[in-house]
Amino acid sequence: MKTLFTTLQKVLAVCLFITLVGAGTANSQGIIPPDDPADLQNLPLVFNVDTNEIDWEDFTMLPFEGAGLVRLENPDQSGINTTDWVIEYKKGGAGEGGQPWAGFFYRTQEVMEINDDAVFRLQVWSPRADITYMLKLELAAFPDVETPEMFQTIEAANEWVTLEWDLSGVDRSAPWDQVVMIADLQGPAGDAGDNFTWYIDNFEFDNGEATSINDDMEVPSAITLEQNYPNPFNPTTNITFTLSENAPVTLEVYNVLGNRVATLVDGEMRTAGSHTVSFDAMNLSSGIYMYRLSTPSQSLTRTMSLIK
Numbered sequence: 248m249k250t251l252f253t254t255l256q257k258v259l260a261v262c263l264f265i266t267l268v269g270a271g272t273a274n275s276q277g278i279i280p281p282d283d284p285a286d287l288q289n290l291p292l293v294f295n296v297d298t299n300e301i302d303w304e305d306f307t308m309l310p311f312e313g314a315g316l317v318r319l320e321n322p323d324q325s326g327i328n329t330t331d332w333v334i335e336y337k338k339g340g341a342g343e344g345g346q347p348w349a350g351f352f353y354r355t356q357e358v359m360e361i362n363d364d365a366v367f368r369l370q371v372w373s374p375r376a377d378i379t380y381m382l383k384l385e386l387a388a389f390p391d392v393e394t395p396e397m398f399q400t401i402e403a404a405n406e407w408v409t410l411e412w413d414l415s416g417v418d419r420s421a422p423w424d425q426v427v428m429i430a431d432l433q434g435p436a437g438d439a440g441d442n443f444t445w446y447i448d449n450f451e452f453d454n455g456e457a458t459s460i461n462d463d464m465e466v467p468s469a470i471t472l473e474q475n476y477p478n479p480f481n482p483t484t485n486i487t488f489t490l491s492e493n494a495p496v497t498l499e500v501y502n503v504l505g506n507r508v509a510t511l512v513d514g515e516m517r518t519a520g521s522h523t524v525s526f527d528a529m530n531l532s533s534g535i536y537m538y539r540l541s542t543p544s545q546s547l548t549r550t551m552s553l554i555k
Contacts, residue, residue, distance in 0.1 A: 366413055373408075
């Protein structure tokens with residue numbers, strides 16, 4: 248990870264609060280966060296647009312280069328997708344024309360842990376067949392750090408199809424937490440017309456492991472790592488993690504250069520269950536930090552923001 252970040256010296260280049268712009272219709276509903284910002288959907292991510300239990304702004308579906316996004320009623324409730332609501336994605340939908348690379352990104356609430364079984368899926372309705380749909384993973388804080396572009400072909404038009412990308416070859420050392428998507432990257436610039444309008448739904452990151460639990464679920468994996476609270480913080484925050492069995496554990500904090508700045512836990516944890524550790528960043532400067540929880544069998548990473 249240190250090598251990955253040694254050239255990164257830039258501040259955050261992406262605003263967390265850009266408003267989604269789209270071509271609205273009489274039956275459309277803008278993509279807005281719910282009243283309670285604590286309504287977050289953790290990994291393994293199943294992002295179904297038909298639910299309101301989403302902090303839309305923290306998931307941040309943000310268009311770029313002339314793409315337009317809007318949440319509206321599903322225009323084709325047939326086949327594999329009969330949900331009421333979907334995302335309409337237009338090239339040129341922002342009223343400024345759409346470049347061939349007009350697309351969007353969104354952020355996950357947790358780092359996507361890549362393993363041999365990791366895949367990413369989504370359902371898409373396309374006006375044209377035999378075009379490609381591109382996906383790549385990035386770091387939200389440093390979007391110049393990214394995976395190679397990965398393509399799948401949309402083989403059918405005017406019906407819902409499922410696309411799936413094999414992520415097993417993606418670099419596993421980076422804390423990927425942002426997904427970028429572009430339809431028909433090799434095609435022409437869009438004009439927001441029917442030929443440049445796609446509907447998308449049911450995004451899913453699946454690595455065969457659960458990384459979060461609630462009170463109604465059994466512990467699904469060896470360890471879980473929660474988002475620190477508060478976040479952003481100054482200068483102290485709490486980090487909670489869960490163990491399903493006794494195990495040697497390390498909990499370490501890294502800066503964006505990959506340098507370890509703190510070791511919070513290092514040793515045998517003789518009690519399974521939930522544990523909370525306090526982190527004091529009094530001597531650190533403002534910025535993005537990563538904290539990694541490791542056992543002999545598993546490792547989980549999250550990011551946090553120190554603002555002084």
